[in-house]
Amino acid sequence: MSSVSLGWGPKYGSILPAVAFFLALAVLPVANLLFLSFMEISWTGGVMQREFVGTENYRALADDPLLKAGIVNTLILVVVATSCQVALGLALALGCSSLGTSSRTYRTLFILPILIPGIIIGAIWRLMYNFQFGIINQALDVVGIPAIDWLGSPHLALASVIVVDIWHWTPFSFLLLLAAVEGLPKDVSEAAKVDGATAWQEFRRVSLPLLWPAIFMTFVFRAVIAFKVFDEIFLLTSGGPGTATEVISFTIYQRFFLQDNPGYGSAISVTVIFSVALVIAIALQFRSRQDVAR
Template identity: 70%
Template sequence: MAMLKASRRVKLFTVLPALLFLVLLSVLPLANLLALSFAKVTWAEGSATWTWEGLANYRALAEDALFKAGIVNTLILVVSATTLQVGLGLGLALICSRLGRSAKAYRTLFLLPILVPGIIIGAIWKLMYNTQFGVINQLLGLVGLGPFDWLGSSTLALASVIAVDVWHWTPFSFLLLLAAVEALPRDVFEAAQIDGAGSWRTFRRIVLPLLWPAIFTTFVFRAIIAFKVFDEVYLLTGGGPGTSTQVISFTIYQRFFVQDSAGYGAAMSIFVMFLVALVIGVAMTSQKARSR
């Protein structure tokens, strides 16, 4: 019994530094952000003065047109970009799993976009989207189309940002789903082949159900990252034209830093965190109910 208690103490002291580190880096800043969301911050002589505002910052969210546009555009981007990325990632993973010895070269090729820094991606795609000399309009001109103002048109700008996000983050989905594809039991496919099942039937009846937990997990992980999209919007469009590419992270940046409304920006951040946690909670609950 004494040895058991001593073992528990050792485990506690082993985990304690990590817990303290977690509290210092996440819990305390989150608590500070929550407290800030109920206040108005003014600066004078290099020091900040907090004035209690209660729920005023949260009530102001309902009347903020920029915030509403940011929520709508973010949801559109998250759903469309994540769906495309998971779909393309799954397709690439299935193809790569059948390439044999040459698979390593293709894996490296498929992973290249995720290794490129965001600032470089913004510069490259801004040049590619350029109305006058961009390579995309030049290629379309060969077949008699365009030129299109990809980043300056309110109807095309968000789709253009989504395309960049899909190109950048599809390798993330590919990497996760490739591991799941390679872990599939081979004997199941051999039995299906003996029974005469075709490729489409095998995929629909065997591959997809077996891969569904990995697909769902990849979708959730990627959706969380997509909700925080900032660099593509900041570098390509700056939220414009108008509010067509205004996403919530860029709205928070504008309120918090550009307009120096720290309390209001904090309230916006807390609301978005709650919204994301709610969506993830609902998705995880539905997934558990489906797996039963």
């Protein structure tokens, strides 16, 4: 039976293989996780054995102290790091846009951190944070401040990781917001200046409202990526000291691979996937309502 007789039409029928391939890549892994989340997995003679346990894995989530610490630390990292990255990215974008063609060198420098592989970033910052010979503590010693255990202190470890995340991912926000800044209508800004508006007034009342959609979407995109943070935690602190830098991704990694508990790890993964999807849906709905209100 042809695609036309099925009601798809040649236009939609031609993209059906691509849609099916995408669904296979996106849906099947999640379906497999959902299936495993209702199982207790064990190994006998190298063969995986499944035992249906219903919602037992999900009920255990509420009593997992490691997961609770991971949720709190992840939310702190997402909110603080993403807010700083968007603010810094916007400031850098405005600065580069004001320089015109002479800003090419600066643009190249600003995007360098995002081009560096994560393993190298971990090595660089681990050396910089080193208690005994790190360059940060050496600089503090010059001004008479005692050495600080940046990654070993429960009170400073998460903040130290957040600093690395801000340094690494600010270029992402910068690139997105630079495109938005350079797309601003010049005549509106020039009209505001002709009317006597100061630079701050022009930015707050003209540029910022026009940039708000781009700022909002940049925050959402970056927050989703920050929610999945793993490499920086793994390379710098491994979730320690204690649970000071435990994040959800690292908790899932520990449950899946270090503790060999894929059923419970799947339950965490499914919960996280649907929670993030729900937050994104709410954020997009909020954004669409704002557009309608305007």
